[in-house]
Amino acid sequence: MLRETYLLFRHNLRATLRQKIGIVFGVIQPLVFLVLFGPIFATIGTWETLVPGLIIQLGLMSTGMAGFGVVFEKRSGVLERMRVTPASRLALLLGRVLNNAVTLIIQAVLLVAVGYAFGLRAPAAGVVAGLVLVVVLGLSLAALSYAVALTLDDQLFAPVMSTAVLPLVLLSGAFLPMSMAPGWLDALSHISPFRYVLEALRELFAGHYATGTVGVGVAVTVVFALVSVAIGTRVFNQENA
Amino acid sequence: MIKTVGLRKTFKGGVEAVKGVDISVEPGEIVGFLGPNGAGKTTTMRMLTTLLQPTSGTATVAGHDLLGDAREVRRRIGYVSQGGGINPAAPLGEELELQAMLYGLPREAAGTRVREVLARLDLTGLESRPGGALSGGQRRRFDIAFALLHRPVLLFLDEPTTGLDPQSRANLWDHIRALRAEQGVTVFLTTHYLDEADALCDRLLIIDHGRIVAEGAPAELKTGGRTLDDVFLDITGRSLREEAGV
Numbered sequence: 194m195l196r197e198t199y200l201l202f203r204h205n206l207r208a209t210l211r212q213k214i215g216i217v218f219g220v221i222q223p224l225v226f227l228v229l230f231g232p233i234f235a236t237i238g239t240w241e242t243l244v245p246g247l248i249i250q251l252g253l254m255s256t257g258m259a260g261f262g263v264v265f266e267k268r269s270g271v272l273e274r275m276r277v278t279p280a281s282r283l284a285l286l287l288g289r290v291l292n293n294a295v296t297l298i299i300q301a302v303l304l305v306a307v308g309y310a311f312g313l314r315a316p317a318a319g320v321v322a323g324l325v326l327v328v329v330l331g332l333s334l335a336a337l338s339y340a341v342a343l344t345l346d347d348q349l350f351a352p353v354m355s356t357a358v359l360p361l362v363l364l365s366g367a368f369l370p371m372s373m374a375p376g377w378l379d380a381l382s383h384i385s386p387f388r389y390v391l392e393a394l395r396e397l398f399a400g401h402y403a404t405g406t407v408g409v410g411v412a413v414t415v416v417f418a419l420v421s422v423a424i425g426t427r428v429f430n431q432e433n434a
Numbered sequence: 435m436i437k438t439v440g441l442r443k444t445f446k447g448g449v450e451a452v453k454g455v456d457i458s459v460e461p462g463e464i465v466g467f468l469g470p471n472g473a474g475k476t477t478t479m480r481m482l483t484t485l486l487q488p489t490s491g492t493a494t495v496a497g498h499d500l501l502g503d504a505r506e507v508r509r510r511i512g513y514v515s516q517g518g519g520i521n522p523a524a525p526l527g528e529e530l531e532l533q534a535m536l537y538g539l540p541r542e543a544a545g546t547r548v549r550e551v552l553a554r555l556d557l558t559g560l561e562s563r564p565g566g567a568l569s570g571g572q573r574r575r576f577d578i579a580f581a582l583l584h585r586p587v588l589l590f591l592d593e594p595t596t597g598l599d600p601q602s603r604a605n606l607w608d609h610i611r612a613l614r615a616e617q618g619v620t621v622f623l624t625t626h627y628l629d630e631a632d633a634l635c636d637r638l639l640i641i642d643h644g645r646i647v648a649e650g651a652p653a654e655l656k657t658g659g660r661t662l663d664d665v666f667l668d669i670t671g672r673s674l675r676e677e678a679g680v
Contacts, residue, residue, distance in 0.1 A: 197536060204532045208524060266521075269565075271529075274519030274580055277483055278536040279508045 197280040201288020209296055219255045220300040223247040224307060230368070231311055238369075240313040245394035246367035247308075248301050248327055249387055253358050253365075255300055256334040259293040260342025264350050267343070282429040286336060286422065293335035294328045301327050315398040323397040326414055330390055333418040336425030343428045365391045389413040435461045435588050435620045436482065441491035443477050451477040453644035454491065461587070464614055464621040466635035468628070470670050474644040475624045476516060476592055482622070483513040483590050496588045509537065512581030516592040516624075519580060520565035520573050527561030530579060537584035544583075551579045555609060571602030578609065589613065591623035595630060603627075607634050628662040642670045 209216065226247055234243050266272040275285060301324055305313065315323075342350045364371075364378075365387035371379050382388045393410020401407065436459035443452040452474040459465050469475045480486040482495055484504040493500035496510035521529055527548065534544035552558045555575045565573055574594060581589060591610070595603040607630070613619040625631055631638055632652045640648040648655065648669050655665045 200532060200535050204528070207528070269521060270515055270517045270519035271521050273485065273515055274513075274533070275536065276485060277508055277511070277513045278533065279505045279538070280536045 194281045194284050197284035198287040198291070201280075201284060202291040205289055205292035206295060209292055216296055216299055219296070220251060220303055222254060223251045223304055226250070226368075227304065227307055227311065231308075234368075235312065240308055240311060241315050241398045242370065242395055243368075244305060244308040244313050244315070245323065245391055245398050246365070247304060248323070248394065249330075249365050249391045250362045250367045251300055251304060252297055252327060252330050252334055253362050253387070255297050256290075256293045256331045257338050257358050257361075258354055259289070259335040260338035260340075260350055260354065262289065263339050263342045264347050268347060283422075283426045286339060286425045286429050289339065290332045290335040290422075290425070294331035297331035298324060298328055313398075316400045319397040319400050319402070322402065323394045326390060326394060326397070326411065329414050329418050330387075333414070333421035336418075336421040340421075340425045340428040343431070361385060361387060364388065367391065370395075386413050386417045390417075435459045435463070435497075436493070436495055436622065438482070438493040439491055441478065441481060441493055442489045443474075443481060443486060444489045451644055452481070452488075455641070455644070455646055457639065457646070459620060459622060461620050462614060462618050463637060464610065464623070464635050466631035466638045467622060467624045467641065468626075468631055468638055468666065469624075469641040473641045473670070475641055478641065479513075479590055479592050479622070479624060483511060484508055485513075496586075509584065510587050512578075512584070512586035512589045514574075514577045514581050514589075514591045514594055516596070518573060518577040520568075520576055522566030523564050525562050526565055526568075526576055530561065530576075530583065533580050534583040539584070547583055548579075551582050554582075554612075555579050556605075569602075571598050571605065574598060574602070574606065575609070578606075582613070585617070586619065588620045588622065591621065593624055593626065595625065595627060603630065610634060628666055632662045640666065640669055 227244070231240065231243055263272060305320060338354065341354065345353060364382045364385045366374075366382060371382045371388060374382065389410045390413060393407045393414070396402075396404050396406045396410070436457055438455055438457045441452060441455045441457070442450070444450045455474070455478055457478075467475055467478070477486065481488050482493065482500070484500065484507055488501070495507045498506040498510070500507055520526070530548045530551070531541075531544050534547050535541065539547060548561070549558070552561060555578060557572065557575055557579060560568065560572060565576065568576065578591075578594070594610075595606055598606065610621055611634070614621060623635070635652065637651050638649070638655060639646055648665075652662060656662055660668070
């Protein structure tokens with residue numbers, strides 16, 4: 194299974210790198226927020242608060258929409274061609290989500306680099322630890338995105354996902370910390386795993402590593418990843434996938 | 435090579451697409467699986483290629499149990515779906531090499547095998563092109579190339595020549611005959627072209643409303659000076675069928 198995962202990862206990464214402009218386009222919206230909203234936010238908050246929020250936004254928008262790829266593969270018959278090979282269903286999923294996670298990391302590094310140019314001053318160790326968390330989050334989101342893409346009618350994927358992503362971004366506290374929100378909204382945001390991941394990311398970017406918030410964020414991220422990959426594999430196994 | 439007993443598929447919502455099909459195919463045969471739209475051809479083929487789980491019944495395909503040993507079945511069969519599986523955007527040589535390696539071939543052997551298959555199907559020189567840049571006939575031959583990389587003993591072809599011009603059809607028939615003659619590959623194919631079934635197949639199975647309704651060599655079925663079209667219409671009727679996609 195490891196070999197099959199690697200083969201599919203390499204193949205998908207090659208395809209992604211053939212369209213480098215796609216990587217840049219994926220990060221444009223968070224960059225626009227960074228450049229046009231960041232300086233305003235910096236008057237009431239810090240770059241170490243905003244940039245992790247934009248990374249979560251990037252994750253949800255980039256890997257959350259990864260299912261588009263499999264919609265295309267389903268329509269062209271490529272997915273079915275691969276499903277008649279002896280390759281394991283988990284490998285068919287992992288080969289794709291690892292590529293999405295690598296793409297997310299490239300985009301996040303670009304975002305952080307521009308953030309530094311604007312005034313972000315996060316410690317290198319915190320940024321690296323944060324990016325590891327982002328990789329795991331990227332895997333989870335991509336796996337879920339594929340599951341949604343294979344479950345829904347092809348035409349529904351884009352409207353459903355684009356409708357789901359915005360409230361998830363806002364509820365995570367990406368633009369303003371949820372501690373500023375009214376009680377009901379703050380309570381509602383606790384349902385979203387992205388809030389915990391984002392709070393951990395902010396702690397790491399602030400140079401605080403051994404805190405309860407980081408511990409909870411890491412635990413939520415790992416559990417979310419395990420559940421998402423299990424759901425993704427189950428859907429890849431389904432007969433009509 | 436294929437042996438099914440009471441193979442049945444009922445979809446969610448209660449649609450009974452295949453109602454207990456018994457099929458027997460011997461090694462080296464070219465068998466045509468005919469039927470009107472919605473008769474159950476594609477559903478049966480998707481079950482035999484492990485893509486759909488039968489609701490009930492048993493089947494042995496290429497020497498392995500379809501339900502208990504699906505991965506071993508996949509190692510031994512090739513499948514060309516009705517719509518094909520060509521990526522319109524990627525160089526097909528890369529796609530072929532990946533497919534060969536997913537069947538377990540080491541990288542170097544995969545490259546060699548890809549070149550062999552391309553040569554066999556008159557596709558050499560086209561491997562750097564994306565699928566979108568090829569003609570219908572070339573795309574269909576690439577579909578077959580994907581299915582042959584691992585030297586399958588049994589090849590499933592779902593309407594392999596639909597939409598092709600007469601030259602491309604004749605060319606594909608030659609390739610299918612050569613596969614059987616030179617490598618002993620067993621072929622199980624569906625088609626709506628009865629002249630194709632007549633010219634290519636040793637034996638025909640006709641399915642209608644999810645049941646096998648006739649079986650025999652083309653010459654055996656064409657009794658009383660009837661053409662295969664007459665036989666088919668006599669057996670399945672002349673009323674139009676809905677495109678059920680099963």
